Amino acid sequence: MGKYDKDTRELLEAVGGKANISAVTHCLTRMRFVLNESEKVDEKRIENIPSVKGMFTNAGQFQVIIGNDVAVFYNDFVAASGIKGVSKDAAKAAAKQNQNPLQRAITMLAEIFTPILPAIIVGGLILGFRNILEAVPMGWLNGQTIVEASTFWNGVNGFLWLPGEAIFHFLPVGITWSIARKMGATEILGIVLGITLVSPQLLNAYAVNSTAAAEIAKNWTWDFGFFTVDKIGYQAQVIPAMLAGFLFVYLERFFRKHIPEAVSMIFVPFFSLLPTILAAHIVLGPVGWKIGTIISSVVNAGLTSSFSWLFGGVLGALTSPLVITGLHHTTLAIDSQLIADFGSTNLWPILCLSNIAQGASVLAVVFAHRGNKKEEQVSIPSTISAWLGVTEPAMFGINLKYTYPFIAAMIGSGIAGLFVTLFKVRALSIGVGGLPGILSIRPQDYLIFLIGMVIAIVVPFFLTLMFRRAGVFNKIDRIEEEIVPTLGGDQSEKTDTIVELFSPIPGVIHPLSSSKDPVFSEGMMGQGVVIEPSEGKVVAPFDGQVSLLFPTKHALGLVSPGGIEVLIHIGIDTVQLDGNHFTSHVKQGDSVKKGQILMEFDMEAIKAAGYEVQTPVIVTNSTQFHVDSLIEAASKVTNEEKILLATEL
Structure with missing residues (x-):
């Protein structure tokens, strides 16, 4: 009988039995199922399986998170079910059967526009700056525009048309x-x-x-x-x-x-x-x-009719859920067509305000949880990134976790969208969502859009605090449930195991929420950080033992004498490389010393193959340890610097 024989049999029944499984494989941490009928899955039952840490569906695959021991779990599952596993590529191909035509179209649209999105954003900023130079009369210039008053800025304005034209x-x-x-x-x-x-x-x-x-x-x-x-x-x-x-x-x-x-x-x-x-x-x-x-x-x-206010309000409120589903990618094509046909778009200003609203809700959480240094490492950068156009860290790192800030942001975004639509605000180009978005707005609409931005900040901020105090949409962050730590009291009896983790890779450190893999960014595997490597070399962060070395060499697990389990996952989806560009200097079961070389990887080759090299470093048994980050986000680290402190609970 295998180690996970009971759990695997339970999982087999919970996913609908052998007949419901079209294909099954696994990666470093997850069982990946392609199911014939996803509605047969009993998620409540799966949640109660002791070895399961979470589950989600992505790209037609039902993924069950197991952790470092997934290879053993997978073998036991194959033995219990009698199902022969397939390769990851075969599983991906089979997963397409679970995507409806709309999902496939959205995925295709996103994958087409994502590579050209940086150019479109830069072009939006350029055209927005040109708007200020050539279309806004300045009182301090006696009503002239900047290009009318300055030969230099007139030349700059003309030069900037070169990249603007090239892009659009x-x-x-x-x-x-x-x-x-x-x-x-x-x-x-x-x-x-x-x-x-x-x-x-x-x-x-x-x-x-x-x-x-x-x-x-x-x-x-x-x-x-x-x-x-x-x-x-x-x-x-x-x-x-x-x-x-x-x-x-x-x-x-x-x-x-x-x-x-x-x-x-x-x-x-x-x-x-x-x-x-x-x-x-x-x-x-x-x-x-x-x-x-x-x-x-x-x-x-729809945005200029007598019901435009309703259209703008609903779209403003639903923009954030659209981001989660990926449907927001469809708006890029519509915005581009609006600009081509009408010279401006009344859709993009609404979408831009949603970013601001999500950032404002996180800011309210920062205010409500002030003093929580650990959470601030996620929440403060998330606020900044949302206001500069990237909402995923804010939504997935904070707002969706607590729920009520996300709802507050939706309401604030809806009110702001209703307001700017009512006053017929339009953008001359697609720009950066968030605060810089005002550069893309028509000059005559600056004041109204600025008021809309204020609405998108003030309403979500105060609604978030109100929902939290009233317990609305809030089950895990009620004020009456907060535990205020005491500074006094006898601490002499505390005998926790404390483990210091040194950086296994030199580079730049970021919060775990910035990981591009939701399994890591949402903390499903545990707590930790993400490192953008500056060198393709992994060393041991402490004295311990290699508990896991995946055959594809892209990840390894370590365990300390004190029992802390650490996962070092080199890159995102690099399991697909099948070990290419990785060189292991240890094998599973080896004892290692802090600073000992464990793995080398070719960063440039991995990037050239189309994969990220950002590396999550995670304490996978975080339920047994309190994990604190010791380095500020976006700081450079070397192998000689401590990045995490794990204290046994």
Whole structure:
């Protein structure tokens, strides 16, 4: 009988039995199931299994968190169930069966726009700064704009149009490249395809509406004798570029399969690219433009109708839940289309205020829990990051944990969204969410949007404190349940085991909530920190024993003589590398001394393979130890510095 025989049999029944399992595998900490019918899962029953630390569903996989002993658990599960495990790639492929078409579309949209998002954000900041220079009359300049009063700033303004135009006018190039990259097609051909949509030989999309049809027919057409094609560009257009990109990918896949390899280098690009370009200008471009126009018109109508206040309020309140589900990625395409069609967007200002509201709720938690130094290492940076445009640390690190701050932020964001929509606030570009977002707003709307920002700060802040005091949406942070530590009293009888952890990797330290893996960031595996390595070398943080060395070498577990269990997980999802770029200098069961080299890894090769190298260092038996961080967030650390202090409870 295996160590986890009872638990694995219980889990097998709780997930719906053998017949409900399409595939099963495991990584360093989790059992990963692909289930035929997810509704058969009995989560309450799974929660009561002693060896289970948590569960969640991601990308079509039902994942059960076991911890360091997952390999043993997995073997016992296979023995108990009679199910043969599969590779992680096979499990991912099988998981697609559990994603509905909407989920697949959202995932695809997110994966297309994520690589080009930094350029769009930078472009938004640039255009926002140009708005201030050229469109805002300054009282201290006698009503002139800055560019009217200064030759230098006029030159700066003109120069900044260069990157601004490159980012937004040539957006289709980024989209077709990203689609080719995501779907495994030839990336350079994706770039070429995008260029053919915005070539200087075409009539610029921004000039189409002001150009007479007769002039287009005379000067902007290709005449093939028996038919003509308009030479229309698709600058800043999203949907035409996406349609063209997908057609190119599927044509290339088709011709790769049917053209002999000996001549594929010549004929596959030729037969994939040219038909796509032709189809893009004859069918896909005009149709995509029309679809985009309809979508943007509907959204714009909703936000400018007599019920716009309701539309803005609901959208403002629901923005944060949309971030959790990933649906917020769909708004980027809509914003881009609104700007292309109307010169500005009334959607993005609402989304921007949600970031501010989430940060304000965390700030209220900081105020309510002032003196809690451990939590402040998460909450204070989370407030700052939310106000600078990144809400995930705030939401997952604090607000969702307590619930009531998240609800307060939703309400505040909804009220702020209602307010700015009522006053018809619009943005000239997509910018950085949060406080810098005002740079993207039309100059004439600055004052109203500023008031909206104040609403998004004040309302969530006070609602959070009110909900906490009243116990509304609050089961774990009630004031009457707080335990105030006493400074007096006899401390002489305390004989806790105390273990100091030195940094196993040199680099920059961050709160665990900043991890890009939710299993770590939400504390499911225990408490600790994240290190951005500056060197690909792992050393022992204390004297102890190697309790776990995963076959893929991307992670290892250590145990101290005092019983503290530590997990060092090199990178995120690096299990997929199957041990490539990792060199182990120890084996499971070895005794090690502090500072002894345990593992080496090639940071650049791992990054080149598309993986993060941020490394969580976690005390996995945190229920038995109180864990304190000894280093401020964003500080540089060496192997000689203590980063964690674990005290036995």
